[in-house]
Amino acid sequence: MKNTQAHSSAIKGILGTKLGMTQVFDESNKVIPVTAIEAGPCVVTQIRTLEKDGYEAVQLAFGAVDPRKVAKPEAGHFAKAGVTPRKEVAELRTSAASSYSVGQEIKADVFNPGDIIDATGTSLGKGTAGVMKRHNFRGFGDGHGVERKHRTSGSIGNRTTPGRVFKGKRMMGRMGIETVTMQNLKIVKVDVEKNIILVSGSLPGSIGSTVFLRTAVKGLPSEIVSKAGA
Numbered sequence: 076m077k078n079t080q081a082h083s084s085a086i087k088g089i090l091g092t093k094l095g096m097t098q099v100f101d102e103s104n105k106v107i108p109v110t111a112i113e114a115g116p117c118v119v120t121q122i123r124t125l126e127k128d129g130y131e132a133v134q135l136a137f138g139a140v141d142p143r144k145v146a147k148p149e150a151g152h153f154a155k156a157g158v159t160p161r162k163e164v165a166e167l168r169t170s171a172a173s174s175y176s177v178g179q180e181i182k183a184d185v186f187n188p189g190d191i192i193d194a195t196g197t198s199l200g201k202g203t204a205g206v207m208k209r210h211n212f213r214g215f216g217d218g219h220g221v222e223r224k225h226r227t228s229g230s231i232g233n234r235t236t237p238g239r240v241f242k243g244k245r246m247m248g249r250m251g252i253e254t255v256t257m258q259n260l261k262i263v264k265v266d267v268e269k270n271i272i273l274v275s276g277s278l279p280g281s282i283g284s285t286v287f288l289r290t291a292v293k294g295l296p297s298e299i300v301s302k303a304g305a
Contacts, residue, residue: 087185088167088289089114090137091272093196095282099263099273109263109273112286114183116270119175120156120164131172135181138162138285163285183270186262186288195256195287196280204250212245255279259291 091114098108121134140162142150153160156177186192206212206228215225228247231240257279264273278286 086167086169086171086290086292088135088165088169088287089181089183089185089272090117090135090163090165091115091183091270091286091288092138093278093280093282093284093286094271096277097273107263107275108277109275110278112272112274112278112288114186114270114272114288115181117181118156118158118161119177119179119181120153120158120161122172122175122177123166124172130168131170132166132168133172133175134164134166136161136164165287167289182267183265183272184267186265186272188262188264190262191291192260192262192274192288193256193258193291194260194274194278195254195289196278196284198251198253198255198279199281200252201250203248205247206245209247209250210245258293 091112094111094113096108096110098106101107115137117135117137119133120136123130123132123134125131136153136156136158138161140160142160145153145160150160158178201208205226207214207226212228215221215227215229217225228245231244231246232238257276260278261275262272263275265271266273272288274288280286
């Protein structure tokens with residue numbers, strides 16, 4: 076694997092809106108399913124430094140919003156940076172934070188075709204789900220003598236001791252609407268004029284939701300990276 080510490084200096088990122096999925100063809104006429112992301116433009120609203128904050132990072136803001144809907148502390152933060160209020164804010168940790176400047180605009184050309192990235196978004200909400208759908212429980216058998224409780228979870232406690240249900244017990248409940256990160260995705264195409272980035276495969280979130288794209292943190296074996304850049 077690549078050295079993550081050395082790789083962190085080149086970490087780049089951008090916020091965008093998920094537009095949906097489509098497909099493109101590569102040089103060998105093979106179909107590649109891709110997700111279209113309207114990436115940016117984002118603006119740098121704050122720079123974290125090692126001396127002041129204890130770590131290095133860049134704060135990115137994205138999405139126009141009515142100034143009347145922004146709280147006063149947030150409005151003051153944007154005013155200090157000299158930018159108009161934005162809807163979404165995310166922090167990108169990178170050791171190259173000093174190369175950014177407050178007010179700087181970041182567009183889709185921050186990435187190139189063949190780059191390997193991680194994508195973070197909020198997963199789709201599935202509503203209330205049982206243990207079989209939510210946690211992949213096997214369920215009960217359907218032989219003779221089994222009550223009609225085939226999809227239930229079974230026992231969740233153990234008599235008087237401990238006399239309670241442990242925290243984190245896998246049970247039925249709300250499924251989805253969680254922060255999900257998909258790793259090591261390949262950027263297939265970048266349209267600088269329209270600020271569109273095509274990422275291979277599917278990405279978390281519904282159409283119109285915000286997705287955070289950043290350089291892959293874990294990295295990939297060198298032979299995979301060479302094939303991705305080919």
